[in-house]
Amino acid sequence: MTWAVFGLSLFFMVLLARYNLFLAMLGGAFPLVLVSSNPKNALLAMAKAACDPGVLTLAVAVGLLPVIGVGLRHGGWLEALVSHLPGSRRLKFALIPAIFGLLPIPGGALLSAPALEKLGGGKAEERAAANVWFRHLFLSFYPLSAALITGAKLAELNLWEIIPFQLPWAALLALLGVPFLLRPFSGKAESAPRQEPWIKAFFSWIVLLFAPIADLVLQHFWHPKTEELPLLVALLGSFLLILAGLRGRGLLALVRDAAPWRFSLIIVGVFSYLAAFQSSGLPEKISALDLPLWGTVVGLGLLMGLATGRQQAALSVTIPVYLQSAGHLTPWAFSVLYQAAYLGYLLSPLHPCLIVSAEFTKTTLGAVLKKVFWPSVLFLLAVFSASFFLG
Numbered sequence: 001m002t003w004a005v006f007g008l009s010l011f012f013m014v015l016l017a018r019y020n021l022f023l024a025m026l027g028g029a030f031p032l033v034l035v036s037s038n039p040k041n042a043l044l045a046m047a048k049a050a051c052d053p054g055v056l057t058l059a060v061a062v063g064l065l066p067v068i069g070v071g072l073r074h075g076g077w078l079e080a081l082v083s084h085l086p087g088s089r090r091l092k093f094a095l096i097p098a099i100f101g102l103l104p105i106p107g108g109a110l111l112s113a114p115a116l117e118k119l120g121g122g123k124a125e126e127r128a129a130a131n132v133w134f135r136h137l138f139l140s141f142y143p144l145s146a147a148l149i150t151g152a153k154l155a156e157l158n159l160w161e162i163i164p165f166q167l168p169w170a171a172l173l174a175l176l177g178v179p180f181l182l183r184p185f186s187g188k189a190e191s192a193p194r195q196e197p198w199i200k201a202f203f204s205w206i207v208l209l210f211a212p213i214a215d216l217v218l219q220h221f222w223h224p225k226t227e228e229l230p231l232l233v234a235l236l237g238s239f240l241l242i243l244a245g246l247r248g249r250g251l252l253a254l255v256r257d258a259a260p261w262r263f264s265l266i267i268v269g270v271f272s273y274l275a276a277f278q279s280s281g282l283p284e285k286i287s288a289l290d291l292p293l294w295g296t297v298v299g300l301g302l303l304m305g306l307a308t309g310r311q312q313a314a315l316s317v318t319i320p321v322y323l324q325s326a327g328h329l330t331p332w333a334f335s336v337l338y339q340a341a342y343l344g345y346l347l348s349p350l351h352p353c354l355i356v357s358a359e360f361t362k363t364t365l366g367a368v369l370k371k372v373f374w375p376s377v378l379f380l381l382a383v384f385s386a387s388f389f390l391g
Contacts, residue, residue, distance in 0.1 A: 005035045006282055010304070010317065017308035018350050022262070024313060025269030029276035042279035049275035050268050057228040058153055059267040062146050063260035064235040068211075069103030070258040071242035072204060073111065074250060078103070080200035082115055089119050090185045093127075094134045094177065101135040102142060102208060109135050109353035113360040122184030124361040129371035130181045131357045136346065137173055140338075141166040143212040146263060147311040149231070150270055151338055154319045155329040159231075160216060165335035172382060176375040203245060211238040270316045283324035294387035298340050302380070305344020309351045314341035326390075333390040339383045347376060 012027035029046060036042040049055060072078045078100065085095055093116060100112035109131050116127050139145040141163050148166070152159045211234040218230035243251070277283065300321060304314035318337055323329055329337075345351060349365055358368050 005031050005280070006286070009277075010307070013313055013317070014307045017310050017313050020262075021310050021313060022265035022269040024308070024310075025266075025273040025316065029273045032273075032276040032280035032282065035282075036276075036280045038279075042276055045275040045279045046272045049271045052271070053226045054153070054228050055267060055271045057226050057232050058149065059264040061228060061232040061235050062149060062267050063264035064232075064239050065144060065146055065260075066103075066258040066263055067254060067260050068207065068235070068238050068242055071239075071246065071254055072207060073103065074254055074257075075200075075203075075242070075245050077200050077204040077207070077245070078111075080197065081204040084198060084201040088186075089121060090182045092119055093121075093130050093182055093185045094137070094174065097131045097133075097135040098137040101137065101139055102144075110356040110360060113357055117361070119185070121186075124363040125358075125367035125371055126181070126184045128357040128361040128363055128368045130177070130185070132346070132351075132354050132368065133173070133177050133181050133372055133375070135353055136342070137170055137177075140170045140173070140342070143215060144235070146266075147315065147342075148338075150267060150312050151315045151319065151334065153228075154270070154274065154315060155323070155334050157329065157331060157334060158219075160219070161331045162334055165331045166338070169335065169339050172379065176378055180375040181371065203241075207238050207241050207245075210241060211235050266312060270312060273316055274320055277320050283320065286321055286324060294384070294390070298380075298384050298387050301337055301340035302344040305341045305346075306348045307344075307350075309345060309348035311341050311345040314344060330390070336383060336386045336390060339379075340387070343376060343380055343383065347372070 008031040009028045012030060013024045016024035016027045033039050033042045033046070081099060082096055085092055085099075087095070096115050096119075097109065097112040100109075100115075103111065112135065113128075113131055116131055121127075122130075139147070142148070143159055143163065148162065149159060152162055211231075214234035214237050215231050218234060222230055224230070242254075246254070301314055301318040304317050305311060308314060315338070318341060319329065319334075322333070322337060326333070346354075347369065348354070354365060354368060358365050
């Protein structure tokens with residue numbers, strides 16, 4: 001019965017995740033509410049979680065991320081940053097997707113794909129594979145990554161504790177990408193981006209770095225009851241910089257294109273699902289099965305990432321299961337679990353970046369996946385090996 005209910009919950013999440021992650025979280029919570037000893041209390045727990053000041057603050061903060069990202073695009077600042085990137089074509093094939101990847105926009109790989117096409121070189125599937133692989137490179141440790149912020153909140157860890165453990169994984173992804181994905185792009189670029197004024201590129205860096213630095217400083221000097229407030233204030237600072245740069249023009253178009261409510265609702269849905277999971281009695285039953293931790297990390301995280309094509313959905317399932325089994329989650333254990341979920345998400349046929357990259361370059365998903373197969377296998381072996389040293 002335990003596995004049947006949990007399986008039904010995951011089925012609803014997988015079914016709905018391709019359309020809307022908020023609805024997927026609520027759909028996954030529905031079977032859990034039904035099997036709880038007191039469904040009314042389970043629903044009240046979900047409502048309490050959704051209205052928690054920390055969750056609501058985090059939801060607003062995460063909602064600001066796409067607004068800031070779309071604002072950088074509307075103002076042409078990110079394109080200016082790309083036009084001033086130094087180095088060879090090979091280096092730019094890694095840096096351009098990674099920088100555009102800082103924009104939390106579903107299918108955002110479509111923004112970097114045209115720049116890579118202008119650089120030229122390689123086959124269509126090779127350009128698409130490099131775009132997908134390097135797009136998420138900086139997000140694995142960028143303090144404003146929505147998946148990282150959500151995961152840290154779920155694990156009850158400080159975001160800045162986690163980041164040092166994320167850096168080696170980002171380095172490994174980069175190292176694996178060089179021989180397997182960047183080799184076709186040696187030589188000079190076929191065409192270089194038009195040089196924009198350097199001040200526009202400088203403004204991009206100010207906006208991208210202001211919030212993380214401000215958050216770090218505020219957390220050192222300010223310890224409010226709602227721990228997420230420093231992050232929200234820091235992001236409001238970046239948002240005000242965007243408004244100042246745009247001189248207040250096009251605010252409605254900015255909000256419409258960013259659709260911040262979609263990102264905010266994901267946070268509410270994730271913690272509502274967590275409340276339903278904890279109220280269902282399943283954590284205790286799953287814990288009694290004495291599952292190996294490496295199996296939870298590598299198996300469930302990888303499979304949920306593959307099935308949903310959403311890293312936050314995978315983390316919202318695997319972190320509670322792990323916490324129930326182990327009792328606590330260290331930054332190292334979180335980092336390993338995060339990488340397993342990330343790899344599943346990266347390779348999922350529902351991953352928007354994978355889909356739009358293949359479509360833009362006029363190739364197939366299968367051709368792109370073949371190009372990332374071997375670096376993915378090696379990365380999986382590293383995650384699998386690391387999972388035996390959790391603690």
